[in-house]
Amino acid sequence: MKACPLGINIPGFIRYLREGSVNEAYSKIRESNCLASICGRICSAPCEKACILNKENAPINIRALERFAGDFGKDKVTRLPISKDSKKIAIIGSGPCGLYSAWALIKKGYRVTVFESLEKPGGVLRYGVPEFRIPKRVLDSDINDIKIEGLEIVPNCFFGQTLSFDDLLQNDFKAILIATGAAIPKYLDIPGVNLAGVYYGEEFLMRVNLMKSNIFSRQIPTFPLGNKIAIIGSGNTALDCARASVRLGREVTLIFRRSEDEMRVKTIERDYAKEEGIKFEPLTRPIEVLASNKNFVKGLKCVRLDYTEQDESGKWQLEEVPDSQFTIEADTIVVAVGHRPNSNIQKFYPSIELDEDGSIMVDADTGMTSLNGVFAAGNVVTNAQPLIRTLGAGKDIADKIDNYLKAQKK
Amino acid sequence: MFEIVNRQILSEGIKRIDVQAKDIARKAKPGQFVAVCPEEGDEKIPLTIVDTDTSRGTISFIFHEKGQTTGKLGSLPINESIYSIVGPLGSPARIEKKGNVICIATGVGIAQILPIARAYSKEGSKVIGIIGAKSKRKLMLESQMRICCNKIFVATEDGSYERKGLATDIFKKIINEQEVNLVYAIGSVEMMEAVCSVTKEKKIKTFVQLNPVMVDCMGMCGSCRVKVGGEMKHACIEGPEFDGHKVDFKEFKMRTQALEELDECHSHKLQPNPQKKESGPLAKYLWGFLKD
Numbered sequence: 001m002k003a004c005p006l007g008i009n010i011p012g013f014i015r016y017l018r019e020g021s022v023n024e025a026y027s028k029i030r031e032s033n034c035l036a037s038i039c040g041r042i043c044s045a046p047c048e049k050a051c052i053l054n055k056e057n058a059p060i061n062i063r064a065l066e067r068f069a070g071d072f073g074k075d076k077v078t079r080l081p082i083s084k085d086s087k088k089i090a091i092i093g094s095g096p097c098g099l100y101s102a103w104a105l106i107k108k109g110y111r112v113t114v115f116e117s118l119e120k121p122g123g124v125l126r127y128g129v130p131e132f133r134i135p136k137r138v139l140d141s142d143i144n145d146i147k148i149e150g151l152e153i154v155p156n157c158f159f160g161q162t163l164s165f166d167d168l169l170q171n172d173f174k175a176i177l178i179a180t181g182a183a184i185p186k187y188l189d190i191p192g193v194n195l196a197g198v199y200y201g202e203e204f205l206m207r208v209n210l211m212k213s214n215i216f217s218r219q220i221p222t223f224p225l226g227n228k229i230a231i232i233g234s235g236n237t238a239l240d241c242a243r244a245s246v247r248l249g250r251e252v253t254l255i256f257r258r259s260e261d262e263m264r265v266k267t268i269e270r271d272y273a274k275e276e277g278i279k280f281e282p283l284t285r286p287i288e289v290l291a292s293n294k295n296f297v298k299g300l301k302c303v304r305l306d307y308t309e310q311d312e313s314g315k316w317q318l319e320e321v322p323d324s325q326f327t328i329e330a331d332t333i334v335v336a337v338g339h340r341p342n343s344n345i346q347k348f349y350p351s352i353e354l355d356e357d358g359s360i361m362v363d364a365d366t367g368m369t370s371l372n373g374v375f376a377a378g379n380v381v382t383n384a385q386p387l388i389r390t391l392g393a394g395k396d397i398a399d400k401i402d403n404y405l406k407a408q409k410k
Numbered sequence: 411m412f413e414i415v416n417r418q419i420l421s422e423g424i425k426r427i428d429v430q431a432k433d434i435a436r437k438a439k440p441g442q443f444v445a446v447c448p449e450e451g452d453e454k455i456p457l458t459i460v461d462t463d464t465s466r467g468t469i470s471f472i473f474h475e476k477g478q479t480t481g482k483l484g485s486l487p488i489n490e491s492i493y494s495i496v497g498p499l500g501s502p503a504r505i506e507k508k509g510n511v512i513c514i515a516t517g518v519g520i521a522q523i524l525p526i527a528r529a530y531s532k533e534g535s536k537v538i539g540i541i542g543a544k545s546k547r548k549l550m551l552e553s554q555m556r557i558c559c560n561k562i563f564v565a566t567e568d569g570s571y572e573r574k575g576l577a578t579d580i581f582k583k584i585i586n587e588q589e590v591n592l593v594y595a596i597g598s599v600e601m602m603e604a605v606c607s608v609t610k611e612k613k614i615k616t617f618v619q620l621n622p623v624m625v626d627c628m629g630m631c632g633s634c635r636v637k638v639g640g641e642m643k644h645a646c647i648e649g650p651e652f653d654g655h656k657v658d659f660k661e662f663k664m665r666t667q668a669l670e671e672l673d674e675c676h677s678h679k680l681q682p683n684p685q686k687k688e689s690g691p692l693a694k695y696l697w698g699f700l701k702d
Contacts, residue, residue: 117496118494119450127626155494157496161497163433194635194637200632202631203625207625210452
């Protein structure tokens with residue numbers, strides 16, 4: 001239970017499940033997590049690593065239990081008692097961190113408004129994770145529950161352009177939380193990445209998600225997509241891209257630098273991917289994207305790598321194997337080699353200070369940025385953390401904003 | 411929410427739509443654009459805000475019915491609502507008083523240059539407009555441009571209206587005759603490239619507006635990446651206006667044209683065009699004999 005950043009009462013809800021009362025189990029989870037069925041699907045499950053049964057045999061599959069409780073349990077959701085005179089808080093971004101902190105704040109009795117730039121709330125959960133991992137139906141019902149409890153969501157509002165800090169201050173917002181996440185792709189620097197037919201992971205997933213995705217295997221893709229797709233990267237985004245394109249009926253090769261055991265995904269997901277027929281090319285580095293005569297992608301020139309020696313920190317060094325160049329035939333390439341924080345907001349408000357890697361600098365104790373009353377949390381601060389950590393950050397920042405506003409009152 | 415107030419057909423395949431959008435109308439500045447999604451589940455189309463009316467709270471945009479989504483947008487009737495419009499996006503155009511300004515545009519680019527030409531003439535600069543199109547039927551917004559420009563030149567490629575030739579030909583002539591302080595070019599990539607190569611020699615400051623493919627229009631996907639001055643930039647956040655001399659047109663052309671070509675293939679596949687059947691190779695061969 002300590003391992004969970006949200007502090008879900010894990011033994012408690014499992015006890016209810018054992019007794020067969022799913023609804024009670026769900027309300028137990030919902031005491032501390034409003035996105036139960038989503039966490040039950042894509043959480044990285046630090047609780048399973050900390051499970052005491054690890055020593056004996058295998059841990060309890062807490063994630064699956066949570067998913068079961070989230071999907072089948074029903075909880076009475078009622079409007080929370082929020083008085084009309086309570087302070088107003090604006091949250092920018094309706095991703096996991098934004099939603100969670102909004103939920104935590106309405107539970108504390110504040111009036112919270114979430115501003116989302118796209119047409120529907122959910123952020124990365126809706127546009128960055130494919131349908132087969134989080135069905136939109138589940139996401140909609142979870143967000144709807146939070147809405148019933150009293151959260152206001154304003155879609156189609158691009159903060160900095162449609163709306164500014166001044167507008168918010170005029171409307172009596174006492175605190176502003178920036179939770180824009182980290183969804184800007186890191187660029188790959190090899191010749192030919194600007195050819196047509198090279199996508200970045202986020203772009204690819206967004207395009208797939210924007211197509212009517214519940215029937216997408218039958219839909220004609222609205223963007224040029226070849227039959228052989230090569231995907232560069234080994235993270236969750238890369239694997240999502242690969243599995244989404246398998247579902248579009250394409251031939252997929254996954255290219256990554258490290259070995260299969262070093263992939264930053266859960267083993268079970270890797271096995272699913274293998275089962276679905278994705279070809280793995282471990283220990284491979286792409287050198288060049290080859291162009292066809294029409295400026296489209298024709299193939300990908302790669303080189304094999306091998307482990308040579310350990311450096312001081314114990315990390316194995318990789319080096320190219322001589323004369324091991326080979327070409328992978330592909331007509332679409334998806335690059336998913338990492339994210340950068342989405343700190344575009346700084347372009348409109350230059351007084352917000354950034355770190356070297358582009359994340360927003362915050363005070364460790366108060367969670368405040370260099371502007372007074374403006375907070376930041378989630379991946380825009382910490383960059384590329386798993387879902388559960390960003391939810392944890394949302395929980396922390398809710399407490400910090402609460403403290404700040406209480407101190408202001410005096 | 412975003413109700414269509416007015417709809418107009420300007421020329422062949424080009425439509426203008428006025429939409430109720432209070433917040434956007436209040437904030438929009440010349441050179442900015444909106445991302446329009448006509449129905450749920452469609453892709454987003456970046457469209458330049460041509461005109462705003464703050465008292466009525468409407469914005470208007472002009473688009474060419476090229477693909478599936480723009481076709482859908484064009485078929486929406488008055489009083490229907492558009493699913494989502496986000497904006498204003500992009501950085502506004504840098505507008506200051508600058509003696510003689512040439513605004514050159516071709517095709518749909520004329521819609522994009524109109525607010526900029528208006529803003530420049532409002533600031534007090536002398537605006538020379540050059541607009542071009544393939545034929546008279548495809549030329550649009552000519553009267554509006556005439557109102558806001560001090561001088562205007564019109565070129566059509568087939569000579570069906572005013573001067574025959576390309577807009578760049580007129581541009582080259584004018585720039586040799588007159589003293590020009592600033593050039594603003596919007597249109598096809600070839601035109602912008604040609605304009606920039608001329609002004610680079612003369613060291614005249616040139617702005618261009620690029621319209622690469624965009625997906626979310628908010629600087630998240632990296633689909634609209636453009637190489638400007640050796641740096642990768644997002645056209646949706648840092649653009650669409652760029653310093654014309656720094657843009658890597660070769661790479662930009664490569665990306666946009668390849669995608670356009672494929673788009674054409676797709677649309678042909680989806681809607682088979684019942685065109686006149688041309689005579690087959692055998693008939694042509696035999697016809698050759700008969701001629702001799």
